[in-house]
Amino acid sequence: MLSPDQTYQLLRALTSPIVAVTSAQGGDGKRNGMILDSAIRASIVPTVPRVSVYVHKFNFSHDLIFQTGRFGLHLLHTGQFDLIHRLGFFSGRDRDKLADIPHRPGTLGAPVLDDCHAHFECRIVNAMDTGSSTCFLGDVVAVGFGSATAPLGEVMTAAYFRANLPAEWRRDYERQLKAAQEFALARSRDVKPVIWPGLAR
Ligand SMILES: Cc1cc2nc3c(=O)[nH]c(=O)nc-3n(C[C@H](O)[C@H](O)[C@H](O)COP(=O)(O)O)c2cc1C
Numbered sequence: 001m002l003s004p005d006q007t008y009q010l011l012r013a014l015t016s017p018i019v020a021v022t023s024a025q026g027g028d029g030k031r032n033g034m035i036l037d038s039a040i041r042a043s044i045v046p047t048v049p050r051v052s053v054y055v056h057k058f059n060f061s062h063d064l065i066f067q068t069g070r071f072g073l074h075l076l077h078t079g080q081f082d083l084i085h086r087l088g089f090f091s092g093r094d095r096d097k098l099a100d101i102p103h104r105p106g107t108l109g110a111p112v113l114d115d116c117h118a119h120f121e122c123r124i125v126n127a128m129d130t131g132s133s134t135c136f137l138g139d140v141v142a143v144g145f146g147s148a149t150a151p152l153g154e155v156m157t158a159a160y161f162r163a164n165l166p167a168e169w170r171r172d173y174e175r176q177l178k179a180a181q182e183f184a185l186a187r188s189r190d191v192k193p194v195i196w197p198g199l200a201r
Contacts, residue, residue: 015158016040020087021053022072022103022111023064031098031111034061035088037158039073042137049140051122056133058183060092065136069124069198070108073138074116076156077146083115084161085169089176107142116146117155126199129192132184 002010015037024031036053043050051073055062065071076083087097102114106121113119122138129135154160165173 012158018076018084018156018158018161019053020074020076020083020113020116021055021061021065022074022098022106022113023061023068023070024105024110025064025068026109030064030092031096032061032064032092033087033098033101033111033113034059034092035084037161049120049143050125050137051120051140052135052137054130054133054135056180056183057187058180062134065124066127066134068109070110071122071124071136071138072106072108072110072112073120073122074113074146075118077117078153078156078160078164080115080156081161081164081166081169083113084156089169089172112144114147118143118145124196124198127194127196129194130188131190131192132187134194 016039017037019036019039020033021036021039022031022033034055036055038054039051041050042052053071053073055065061071083101086101090097098111103111104114106112106119108121108123110121112121120140121142123141124136124138126137127134128137
């Protein structure tokens with residue numbers, strides 16, 4: 001019998017590349033970005049490109065994405081540890097994390113980051129509650145490569161991130177992961193049905 005920790009280490013083999021997810025509310029101009037390792041391709045049909053992401057409810061991004069039904073998703077390259085630190089270690093509730101990060105409004109309104117491996121603009125078609133997070137299923141409506149002209153290196157995988165995370169950030173990363181796990185433990189059994197508004201049409 002495997003221990004819960006051994007099981008979790010095995011499940012880590014299923015984590016996605018490290019991606020940056022952006023969101024924005026039209027009216028008051030709130031915009032934000034966060035980091036995820038829970039994005040997967042959610043369609044095998046080239047003409048119906050889809051992704052899904054799991055976003056914890058304590059993240060500021062969760063509410064922005066839920067309210068607008070849109071998000072931008074960015075594959076990163078291996079040179080982007082600084083971006084991961086800026087977007088993934090602090091909340092946009094306390095600061096405008098995109099203020100110093102070059103970006104432009106995407107066609108759906110969510111910001112598109114200039115520096116990335118590639119970006120996908122997504123419109124949500126359905127959602128699932130997990131108790132502690134929401135799984136958003138998104139149609140990809142626009143896609144493009146990052147604008148960097150220098151060689152980009154490889155896509156930032158979760159394994160590369162964990163092996164090469166700068167030592168001075170590792171303690172904060174592990175502390176925040178533990179806090180997220182405690183949040184999730186307290187809520188994971190309280191799963192609610194979600195009727196995505198767009199499905200009412
Ligand atoms: C490597 C890494 C992976 C992460 N994966 C997820 C994830 O899959 N889902 C999630 O909700 N948060 C994830 N996070 C945490 C958020 O990025 C983090 O809580 C961020 O500060 C949220 O910002 P916000 O409050 O501005 O939305 C991850 C962070 C890192 C550094």
